[in-house]
Amino acid sequence: MLGEFEYLILTAAARLGEDAYGAAMRQEIEGAIRRRCSIGALYTTLDRLEAKGFVKTWMGDPTPQRGGRPKRMVRVTGKGAEAAAEFYNAVTRVSRGVAWSKRIEVRP
Amino acid sequence: MTRICWWLVDLVSRMLEPGERDAVRGDFTESGESGVQALRDVLGLVVRRQAASWKDWRPWVAFVGLIIPLGMLLSIVSWITAGHSATYFWMYANNWDWALLTDRAFWYAFAYCVTVISHSFLLLVCWSWTAGFVLGSTSRRFVQVYGLLFCLMLVFGALLGAPRYFAYFFQYVPHRPQTPDAVGPVDALAFYRQILPFIAQAVLVAVPSLWGMRQGANLGRFPPMLRIVLWTAAISTLGVLVIQEPGFGFFLRPFWRPWMWHAWQVSLLQMLVYWPVVYWTASAVWRRRHGRTASI
Numbered sequence: 001m002l003g004e005f006e007y008l009i010l011t012a013a014a015r016l017g018e019d020a021y022g023a024a025m026r027q028e029i030e031g032a033i034r035r036r037c038s039i040g041a042l043y044t045t046l047d048r049l050e051a052k053g054f055v056k057t058w059m060g061d062p063t064p065q066r067g068g069r070p071k072r073m074v075r076v077t078g079k080g081a082e083a084a085a086e087f088y089n090a091v092t093r094v095s096r097g098v099a100w101s102k103r104i105e106v107r108p
Numbered sequence: 109m110t111r112i113c114w115w116l117v118d119l120v121s122r123m124l125e126p127g128e129r130d131a132v133r134g135d136f137t138e139s140g141e142s143g144v145q146a147l148r149d150v151l152g153l154v155v156r157r158q159a160a161s162w163k164d165w166r167p168w169v170a171f172v173g174l175i176i177p178l179g180m181l182l183s184i185v186s187w188i189t190a191g192h193s194a195t196y197f198w199m200y201a202n203n204w205d206w207a208l209l210t211d212r213a214f215w216y217a218f219a220y221c222v223t224v225i226s227h228s229f230l231l232l233v234c235w236s237w238t239a240g241f242v243l244g245s246t247s248r249r250f251v252q253v254y255g256l257l258f259c260l261m262l263v264f265g266a267l268l269g270a271p272r273y274f275a276y277f278f279q280y281v282p283h284r285p286q287t288p289d290a291v292g293p294v295d296a297l298a299f300y301r302q303i304l305p306f307i308a309q310a311v312l313v314a315v316p317s318l319w320g321m322r323q324g325a326n327l328g329r330f331p332p333m334l335r336i337v338l339w340t341a342a343i344s345t346l347g348v349l350v351i352q353e354p355g356f357g358f359f360l361r362p363f364w365r366p367w368m369w370h371a372w373q374v375s376l377l378q379m380l381v382y383w384p385v386v387y388w389t390a391s392a393v394w395r396r397r398h399g400r401t402a403s404i
């Protein structure tokens with residue numbers, strides 16, 4: 001089962017498609033969670049996902065707006081898409097019938 | 109402030125793999141990150157990377173099998189070397205008399221003293237460089253961690269008393285050899301007692317070791333046969349460091365017999381210790397012929 005941050009990364013990479021790379025994914029995640037996403041967390045999680053075979057990364061071409069430095073491109077693999085779908089379904093299933101709001105009362 | 113931060117970002121990011129370093133620096137440029145934020149981010153990434161590397165067994169083996177014993181040993185040897193040279197330094201620096209320059213005997217004694225000190229310094233540099241070379245060649249990936257740990261080990265050895273502990277221990281070793289005696293007027297000066305050993309440790313041990321680590325990390329580029337030759341030379345040198353005085357050889361003294369010192373094998377081993385000099389010369393010649401990029 002994926003962790004929530006792993007899921008966020010997979011979703012950001014899937015949404016960006018061909019343009020998925022470090023900085024763009026970070027921006028996408030920060031926009032979604034409305035918090036800062038550290039590069040350390042992003043790159044170490046990407047490594048973990050790659051080790052599990054959920055994503056494939058490679059060095060892209062250098063661009064002038066990056067000071068002539070290459071991008072670390074990311075692509076979600078079939079296995080990664082399956083894991084993300086499983087996580088999403090699990091969250092959807094467990095959330096059924098629960099309407100979260102600030103005023104909700106949690107009963108034992 | 110911003111320039112300092114970016115300079116620090118550059119410095120810290122050198123601890124990352126070259127590909128990752130470029131990608132991260134590119135991300136900072138593209139997202140217009142401030143210097144402080146970039147520094148915080150890159151520090152976080154480096155710490156995570158280094159922490160993750162300790163899940164591997166290799167750094168632990170290198171730490172226990174090489175860094176601790178070699179760090180302690182070189183700490184002791186540098187302390188003894190600094191102790192020997194302190195007397196000579198004190199003799200000339202603190203008791204200088206211009207009239208000595210006209211004395212032929214002075215020049216004779218001075219030449220002898222320079223030879224003895226240079227020899228002991230060169231020996232220590234060769235040992236330290238070799239220790240670094242072996243450490244660096246065991247893993248290119250962990251070379252920065254090894255460098256940091258090795259320096260910490262040296263400081264630990266100097267501060268927490270490896271030398272003092274051993275000096276104390278020598279009392280209980282039968283037929284113990286002469287240890288450098290405390291020379292009253294020399295040891296009365298804090299410089300010779302405290303600062304010179306630290307300088308010796310930094311200049312003659314830490315710097316050559318770190319340099320050796322950098323060079324050892326490139327060993328993978330060499331042809332297999334050359335690698336075997338270099339490893340053999342390095343391991344033999346460390347063997348001599350371990351068995352010879354000053355070193356753990358203090359403890360082997362009771363088992364040595366006089367004929368052993370004159371055996372050709374021992375003489376060969378003692379010559380082999382200076383192999384880094386041959387390596388540095390060969391590297392310099394190679395660089396001159398093939399340009400800086402083709403450095404070995």
